Amino acid sequence: MKKIDPWGRARRPAEPLACGSAGRLALPPPTSVPVRFPTHDFAGKVCRHWHHCLTFFLLLLVLSPRSFSAEPASDPALTALAQKAAGESSPAARAKARGEFISALRSPELSIDARLHHAWTAVLLAETDDERRAILKIAAAIPDARARMLVAAFRDYPYLRKDYASADKALAQLLAPGAATTDAKGKRIPPREIFGPNPFDTPALFDKWEHDGFSGRWADKDGLLAVEVVLYPQNNYKARVLRRGDTPLPLVGFAQPDGSLLLLGPGERISDGRNWIVSARLPADGRSAFSIQLNTYGTSLPxxxxxxxxxxxFPEKRPADAVVLLDATTGLRHFRQANGSDARWLELPGGVIEIDPVAGSIFSRREFGDARIYLEFRHALNPGSLGARRGNSGVYVMNTYEVQLVDSFGEEPDEVSEGAVYHIAIPAAYAVGAPLEWQSMEIEFRAPRFDAAGNKTAGARMTVWQNGIKIHDDIEVPNPTAASAATGRKLKDKQPPQPLMLQNHGNRVQFRNIWVAPLPGS
Structure with a gap:
């Protein structure tokens, strides 16, 4: 089940999954010295209880001037109201500010750019279905194709399906009144030809290979705390504070006139009601580190x-008997298009290949059954799209079982997030890197077994590591993967051997260092 709000709250799986959800997010074990708490009473109490007592978050990241994208228009009064809605410690005060903020989005004085920018802020702030319905109606009235992605942000909310369908139809009529959806032969006309380039229908046009300066994961050396910052459409940001063993705490980001990023969000209150503030500052002369402080009554613990x-x-893992499908010497000669012709993806220096969004998926010329598979990949940073329109691809083992590749950095694992066996198994651990980071996926795959008559006697099995973290442990894959779990259950498994397929799903994803080796003991 796809997440139904930007924070992954209120997820309601439609059916049982083969692999349970990971539950609370835990940070990877620290690689440096363990946490040492101060011995004096006050500081010791802070360090032992800080993760239960955050009432208000203030993170200020100061960066050198940004060149990633032009600042979208914003209204100062609306921005101030949104910051109040994000950072007030009182739930009632936040709800009041959200209502005022969403109502103000209807002002005829707002430019299209400002309305889009603040409407995306509202998506991050919204906490109720009524608030989301109001945002949907506002989005459906924005005469700009970029609003298609904004409306689509609500397509997977279970209780907003009718509202989404109505808004989608209204926006389509607004953007292309009376436009035909099929040609003279009854063939469907692609939406990109009706609405033109936009982040929903042509997401690859918004993929970029340059950093925005803010997004990514930051952590202290002892693994006590981490902050993940995620770029959202129209120069919005969301983030979350990760505390070992505790539920992530959400934040909303606001780009500042001085080139900094302000992150705000309500936290938690301890029994004595003290207010705690977390602040962070990234030096203007570098982008490698910042400091964070717990502050109360004038005392700081940095x-x-x-x-x-x-x-x-892990390039060193390649065994001597591996079949190399891609490295700095191979180019694309070990891959083909579906029709058998030479693979037509882009070849880049250093043995890197990149999806050409119009070239289709590619298949290995060699075929495999039981195998150990390794590949490296990275997602572009997409500042306009969201969800399945961001960094989407997939690794199809035996051209049948998809291990999902999609930019789900900063999201809780689910059955369609990165590393999922699509609609079958949720990753058992969070192991997702940020866009632009080179990542690795290693798969130990045991093909399904068949008797002499062709009847399946045992299902396929997988163990999967992402970035060195085990996310699936010898799970059964009972049937092929498909666009839905129900469709997958109707499909029949293929007999080995079959090719490895790299999916083209309309985004620019890069790959390098792909090899396949015999499965030990097979």
């Missing part, structure tokens, strides 16, 4: 945070 990418690669 924690140094550094960039802490989860993306890890």
């Amino acid at each position: 924690l140094a945070l550094d960039r802490a990418p989860l993306g890890k690669v």
